[in-house]
Amino acid sequence: MPVPCRSGCGRNAFMRRPKTGDVLCKDCFFLAFETEIHNTIQQEQLFRPGEKVAIAASGGKDSTVLAHVMNVLNKRYNYGLDLVLLSIDEGITGYRDDSLKTVAQNRDDYGMQLRVLSYQELYGWTMDRIVAEIGRSNNCTFCGVFRRQALDRGARLMEVDCVATGHNADDIAETVIMNILRGDTARLRRCCDIKTGSKEADTIPRVKPLKYSYEKEIVMYAHFKKLV
Numbered sequence: 001m002p003v004p005c006r007s008g009c010g011r012n013a014f015m016r017r018p019k020t021g022d023v024l025c026k027d028c029f030f031l032a033f034e035t036e037i038h039n040t041i042q043q044e045q046l047f048r049p050g051e052k053v054a055i056a057a058s059g060g061k062d063s064t065v066l067a068h069v070m071n072v073l074n075k076r077y078n079y080g081l082d083l084v085l086l087s088i089d090e091g092i093t094g095y096r097d098d099s100l101k102t103v104a105q106n107r108d109d110y111g112m113q114l115r116v117l118s119y120q121e122l123y124g125w126t127m128d129r130i131v132a133e134i135g136r137s138n139n140c141t142f143c144g145v146f147r148r149q150a151l152d153r154g155a156r157l158m159e160v161d162c163v164a165t166g167h168n169a170d171d172i173a174e175t176v177i178m179n180i181l182r183g184d185t186a187r188l189r190r191c192c193d194i195k196t197g198s199k200e201a202d203t204i205p206r207v208k209p210l211k212y213s214y215e216k217e218i219v220m221y222a223h224f225k226k227l228v
């Protein structure tokens with residue numbers, strides 16, 4: 001039997017939100033999901049009007065949803081942001097080359113500037129070549145360090161005020177558990193910050209607008225909006 005959408009819009013519900021348990025129709029779910037991200041942006045004062053913001057775009061679901069929602073909110077609430085896309089091509093055949101096609105699609109759909117920087121041009125090495133040299137163990141460590149640096153280099157080249165990444169609540173929970181298991185108290189404190197780096201510290205600030213978004217809901221949003 002059809003259940004009415006909890007928001008009282010008069011439509012039938014089609015899902016139960018994992019985060020709140022509310023039964024909602026598709027449109028009210030989209031609105032609730034987007035409004036929560038807007039509230040996070042406002043409460044945490046993530047951006048200032050006129051700023052140029054790079055969306056760190058991997059072509060995966062999180063950053064694809066982030067690019068979409070940031071465009072929606074920038075228009076709906078007049079943030080006045082200049083949104084651009086920044087992608088790092090690690091040089092992993094059959095993986096990043098495919099997902100970069102999604103980023104190119106985002107560029108076309110939203111009319112955003114896109115810059116792709118590769119490990120090859122920055123470091124003279126691709127991840128494929130690094131793995132061939134050092135083997136598979138530890139290569140994630142190299143890749144993570146290189147990517148962080150590459151995003152910073154790209155952000156400077158694009159002259160942006162800050163970089164927004166698609167890290168979500170589940171990513172942050174995983175990082176917390178990992179840092180507890182490692183006993184890394186310094187990282188444990190930092191890893192929950194919604195904003196890291198600052199111009200004063202000579203690093204381009206990073207922000208996580210999806211910090212409170214559940215992965216399950218990001219997947220549902222991407223699926224029902226047909227984003228990936």
Ligand SMILES: Nc1ncnc2c1ncn2[C@@H]1O[C@H](COP(=O)(O)OP(=O)(O)OP(=O)(O)O)[C@@H](O)[C@H]1O
Pocket residue numbers: 055056057058059060061062063064086087088089090147164165166167171
């Ligand atoms: N190659 C890349 N180029 C640009 N940004 C990246 C890249 N890889 C990761 N990021 C940024 O870092 C965030 C977290 O990356 P992670 O590797 O944990 O991927 P993820 O959680 O699967 O996210 P996604 O679904 O966006 O790939 C991404 O959401 C994205 O904003």
